[in-house]
Amino acid sequence: MDLSGRVAIVTGAGGGLGKAHAKLLAKRGAQVVVNDMSEAAEAVAAEIVAEGGQAIAARGSVSDVDAVQAMTQQALTAWGRIDILVNNAGILRDKSFAKMSIDDFRLVVDVHLMGAAICTKAVWDVMREQNYGRVVMTTSSAGLYGNFGQANYGAAKMALVGLMNTLAIEGAKNNIRVNCLAPTAATQMLEGLLPAGQLELLKPDAVSPGLLALVREDAPTKTILATGAGAFEVAYVTLTQGAQIGFGDDAPEKLVARWDEVADRSQEHVPTEAFAQARLELAKAGYKFES
Template identity: 50%
Template structure:
């Protein structure tokens, strides 16, 4: 295996600054033709300008790479479809999609408006789905695709004041797991990046001495691997401060209660066995959970 790119074309959303810019530059440095997509809005999603994207394109061209700017709003299907069409017209295809665009509207849930909820979910979750949908059939026809979602530790573990953001980010990991099943026979590999990096969205949330250690470039090197020709599939790569780890979901073995004994009281009585980590498994499709329980019924394996 090696980290190589064979004449690849990538769309990177939210690439006008911060982590997205770093992703675009890292891919361009390896010869990938890059579409730098950025609405050019503020952290909370208001406003817009293509200036940021155009600036990154100039950086890529200065280093001898090929790129073009695009200001499509990732939540608007017509704009995204036009971006994909323009990419294919300019570069002939789309091999890689990096869903990086995002906004923040942090508030405790009691103070959050449903407008704050809807917009954050729309940009992160719907925006990733909209962009993925726009390239999906094209990648199927080409029998090749590399797609990355961007999740967060807030989506995996929770973070105070980020119910909207956390819900959207958790949704992306579920989106990725199902897409992997549908894209497998077309060599479309889908992974998720869970970054901890300095950006406009983290400014003011951490002390300066901590932020100084959270450079974006090492995170982008993890992204580069996730979209290369020999990329893995169906992983959540956590990356930050030069550290890399995988986030995984495991299920305990648990128990089955026989008919008539499936009561709340018996769930409580067997809680230790239900929660035990012994024999935990990582499943790759939802049917495995049901199969576990049904196999026990067939074999009459019930907790006493």
């Protein structure tokens, strides 16, 4: 996978997953903007350059619109284009929902969701004009399936799936492909939660090959790729075939009585867009769509 001539921005790349992503992108030929809030951005960029790659540092928060605009301009000034955006930056404020403050909920959503939206918005027109773009959101099993103590983090991570779904549709005509990466990696976020042997297998470097698969020339779009310890899976949001219940006063009781049929997964499918649900429901109600 040769990324020579491609320009990539990786947020939160001062360490952990972001650093692993940035280094692998550079190793495969990409010119990389290393973003972080700390001086670690400069250190990672210098490390990439020392290893023969091309990189510049951009310090700033992804939730700061002005800082993100400056980062985007920095990339364009240096290399004239932006091909890849990896929305990796994030924070944790873990507590049970009963003990979590709204400020901590809002802060996590602001960094993960709004940060990704701000960064993507900053490069979107550039990618549209050049008719090429690869955007990766970093989601999580905490959002896809839930995790105790992470209501804020899980909500933000699942929201990124929704953002991906719509941007993949809107970007298709300009060859902008948008995907999600759901990593399991031994970063600071997992310290103390798993034994040393498992943490060694879950090294961040094992996740980054999945990132490359999502930003390559013939990358998929609207895909949730899960990865950790060298294993890879694809997660889906599916819809069952369900059942037509009707409108009567006894519809709630009928629904409960036929719950197993409604929830039956034997013929579930992955809708391509939002209207697929309405189309299925209207067809069950007897509406005939023109072919």
